[in-house]
Amino acid sequence: MAWRGVHNAxxxxxxxxxxxxxxxxxxxxxxxxxxxxxxxxLQCLTAIGVQQLQLD
Known part of the structure; x- marks a missing residue:
């Protein structure tokens, strides 16, 4: 798994x-x-550097 290029480890x-x-x-x-x-x-999003979240 990778979110924004960030793997589990x-x-x-x-x-x-x-x-x-x-x-x-x-x-x-x-x-x-x-x-x-x-x-x-939200903690994961913070950890990978997401500063803005858009929900449509």
Whole structure:
């Protein structure tokens, strides 16, 4: 999986930088099972540098 070119291992590192304790296996499981909370999704978007989100 890659969001904006950020693979799981890098995303886990970036999440750690913003204070979110996550590991690669749990991240992969959450995404594959679509078990993402809105809060966790926002944390991931923050970690990968999304500054603006447009919903149509």
């Amino acid at each position: 890098l995303l886990v590192g970036r999440l750690h930088e913003i204070g979110v304790d996550e590991n690669e296996r749990n991240l992969r499981n959450k995404v594959s099972r679509v078990k993402l909370t809105a809060g966790f999704l």
